[in-house]
Amino acid sequence: MTFDKKNLDKATLIQLYKRMLKPRLIEEKMLILLRQGKISKWFSGIGQEAISVGVTSAMLNEEYILPMHRNLGVFTTREIPLHRLFSQWQGKANGFTKGRDRSFHFGTQEFNIVGMISHLGPQFGVADGIALASKLKDKKQVTTVFTGEGGTSEGDIHEALNVASVWQLPVLFCIENNGYGLSTPTNEQYNCKDLADRALGYGMESHIINGNNILEVYNTMDQLAKSVRENPRPILIEFKTFRMRGHEEASGTKYVPQALMDQWSAKDPIDNYEQFLKDEGLLTAGEVTQFKVEIIQEINDNLDIAYAEKPIVSTETVELNDVYQLFDYKETKENSIKKEQRLVDAIAEGLKQSMEKHDDLIIMGQDVAEYGGVFKITDGFVKQFGKDRVRNTPICESAIIETAMGLSIAGLKSVVELQFSDFVTSGFNPVVNYLAKSHYRWNQNADVVLRMPCGAGVAAGPFHSQTNEAWFTKTPGLKVVYPAFPYDAKGLLATAINDPNPVLFFEHKALYRSIRQDVPTDYYTIPFGQAATLKTGEDITIIAYGAAVHWALNTLDKHPNINADLIDLRSLQPLDTETIYNSVKKTGKAIILQEDSLFGGIASDISALIMEHCFKYLDAPVKRVASLDTPIPFINQLEDQYLSRDKFEGELLKLLQY
Known part of the structure; x- marks a missing residue:
């Protein structure tokens, strides 16, 4: 040598x-x-x-x-x-x-x-x-x-x-x-x-x-x-x-x-x-x-x-608390000036205002720069923020999610737009093994938001219509948010970006341009883990999130005689169990509606929680209503048959009669 x-x-x-x-x-x-x-x-x-x-x-x-x-x-x-x-x-x-x-x-x-x-x-x-x-x-x-x-x-x-x-x-x-x-x-x-x-x-x-x-x-x-x-x-x-x-x-x-x-x-x-x-x-x-x-x-x-050091001792509380970095949520209240916005507009405005608030926030994703993303949520962002901060990426979900993790290690925030939530499978490993586990393993947070356009109702078939939140609610270390309304989407997105932990932010594609609401024009936040009770009643508790919330509202509009508590979960991890339990203890009946297929969905966990904590208050079995346990089909008549949307009314009426 x-x-x-x-x-x-x-x-x-x-x-x-x-x-x-x-x-x-x-x-x-x-x-x-x-x-x-x-x-x-x-x-x-x-x-x-x-x-x-x-x-x-x-x-x-x-x-x-x-x-x-x-x-x-x-x-x-x-x-x-x-x-x-x-x-x-x-x-x-x-x-x-x-x-x-x-x-x-x-x-x-x-x-x-x-x-x-x-x-x-x-x-x-x-x-x-x-x-x-x-x-x-x-x-x-x-x-x-x-x-x-x-x-x-x-x-x-x-x-x-x-x-x-x-x-x-x-x-x-x-x-x-x-x-x-x-x-x-x-x-x-x-x-x-x-x-x-x-x-x-x-x-x-x-x-x-x-x-x-x-x-x-x-x-x-x-x-x-x-x-x-x-x-x-x-x-x-x-x-x-x-x-x-x-x-x-x-x-x-x-x-x-x-x-x-x-x-x-x-x-x-x-x-x-x-x-x-x-x-x-x-x-x-x-x-x-x-x-x-x-x-x-x-x-x-x-x-x-090292030998003289005592064996490690911990408690369940310590272990659970170390899964996430402590997030000191600070409320930013909304102003009184509102304008009607679609869900897609509220998300775009919320993202833009967060970019203005956080100079260290980077957006990455396929076609998010000049093109504005396939849903046009980042349209015009390059002109305001420049291509350093609004970055088109190659088609490589895994590397870009890992890049977001690296940005967090170096002290920067990032939002990654998954073109469709279905495509997160190409980056599944870094989500569930890197983003989710790093804080618990060595005290390193992942200050990353993954935007997840999801859901059916647009005849897009098995690779563009999944609602795959249950893959991630199962994984400790991840937060999962799923708004149903423009007001919630804007405020929850601001909170997701403020939160130093990894957040999967689900956005239902069928709601993007079909749901309108008066939304405050300035920047505001909404806390995670607080469900919204949209209707109150004594007959039954209805629990839903995402597009399913609107399906439940439509059903209740058809049956004004049904007095129900309708709970929009808004965030799935953390989950507002207190609101769920208090409602079920009051009504004695619970039905959970989700767009996801039945087996292994979050409705199953919510049902189990209700059985464990509210059993003596129940007057009927807890009912889950979900889509078929098949991949989601493309053509309308098959998609309609697949979805839980049209099954809900019958199951609700049956449970009320129990």
């Missing part, structure tokens, strides 16, 4: 050596503790230290790094106290996840590190968001993100690379090509000579670096980082290296030919660099021994601190 010092001084050369030695010695100790059952799992980076250390050493401390399993050198080079790392791996409170996640699945704003999730690919999209924030703020900073060669097969990776190239984001995309994705060799992972070649398809610069040569890594990355700070652009970097141990220790390395292991063992980044420094007269055997003694002593001292 050939090392080129370039103009590096002795202090830097020795520092790079010590920075590689430290994670190696920590790992050797961790492997002992793993066998002793003192840690639960370990993903070894032995043989790859030059990449983590070289890359991190080239970054500024204020620049974000998004590492993976085998990047212990990132954490140690950023000088995270070892006892905190050891506490993290033992699931203790002084770690970074309060015992809720393990190993390297954590981030820390204190050290500008954003940890991975097991799905790997989302890291690249999140890096896009952090880099976008840096570019918008003209910080002249680089974001660096890691993945392995196996992870590059994931769709999220391709989406994120494309977004970074189109937007010219200052990201260094680092691929550690270490030979195997668990046990699958590279020739079964991809069919090109070098992964760096893929950059050509994205119009992106690329480099191949010997990942076992610390000076080549450091010097090249230092040069690239300096260049990208001045000339923002993404660069794809492939590090050629090898994984000397199993994917994780339990998997072993029996599938690796011994000759290959021997070949890469001879390329050990620490042994070779150590010998180079000795040959150059920069390092002695005595100094190596001294460094090892000092690092081992630091490891043992910090292990003692």
Whole structure:
């Protein structure tokens, strides 16, 4: 292995050596503790230290790094106290996840590190968001993100690379090509000579670096980082290296030919660099021994601190409270000046006023800029706010939702317009695993609103007419809002944007231009978790949301003799159970109407809650009315048959007669 010092001084050369030695010695100790059952799992980076250390050493401390399993050198080079790392791996409170996640699945704003999730690919999209924030703020900073060669097969990776190239984001995309994705060799992972070649398809610069040569890594990355700070652009970097141990220790390395292991063992980044420094007269055997003694002593001292820490203790209240970031809701009252608006107009006006209120709010989505979105809600926004803040995106829901997460990490708000709520399936993973879980895992909120045009009544078929709120009410960490009226939509959208937690904001397409209401002209907010009681009566409680509210109103208009409490839930998570329970205790009967299909819908949970909390007040079984358990069909007569709309009247009358 050939090392080129370039103009590096002795202090830097020795520092790079010590920075590689430290994670190696920590790992050797961790492997002992793993066998002793003192840690639960370990993903070894032995043989790859030059990449983590070289890359991190080239970054500024204020620049974000998004590492993976085998990047212990990132954490140690950023000088995270070892006892905190050891506490993290033992699931203790002084770690970074309060015992809720393990190993390297954590981030820390204190050290500008954003940890991975097991799905790997989302890291690249999140890096896009952090880099976008840096570019918008003209910080002249680089974001660096890691993945392995196996992870590059994931769709999220391709989406994120494309977004970074189109937007010219200052990201260094680092691929550690270490030979195997668990046990699958590279020739079964991809069919090109070098992964760096893929950059050509994205119009992106690329480099191949010997990942076992610390000076080549450091010097090249230092040069690239300096260049990208001045000339923002993404660069794809492939590090050629090898994984000397199993994917994780339990998997072993029996599938690796011994000759290959021997070949890469001879390329050990620490042994070779150590010998180079000795040959150059920069390092002695005595100094190596001294460094090892000092690092081992630091490891043992910090292990003692971690061992002395008491096992983590929590309560159900603490756990539940940490699912969401605390939101200090502040009411902004409406003015007395009103004008008649359609639902679509109220949403557009509410979004515009939030853009005026929050200078750090970014809108992203397909066709949202000059075209104004397919429903024209952002029409004219580019003229007022500019294309930096109103951003057309490629067709890549996953990467854009991840980018929104990255913006939140960097302190910016975002609204993502899903062209149709059905298309959220292409970004389902980052919604339910990244946005939803980050605050609970490592205290990082996701200040993201996903606008979700949804619902039937427009003859759009199985891929454009779903109302899929139940996919998300099931997921702790997400808030779900579903207004039925223009007044509510405007005020609730303002609250959603103010809320630092991820909010899915459902907008029923059939209501966009069919429902009108007098709406205050200025900015105002409406709190989540407060249902609206639209009608009051003693006979029965009707619970609905979205378009179903209007179906219920139409039915009651046909039967003026029915005295019902009609509850419009408005938000599904949080859910206003108090209003529901008080009404049911009064009326003794409850019917829940939803547009969604029956099985697994939120009506089932509401019914169960009523049975658990109001059973002794009930005079009849709780009734759920929902659409057929089929995909939603296209043609009108089939859509009418599918929907719960025309079933509601008969079921309501039957329940009243029970």
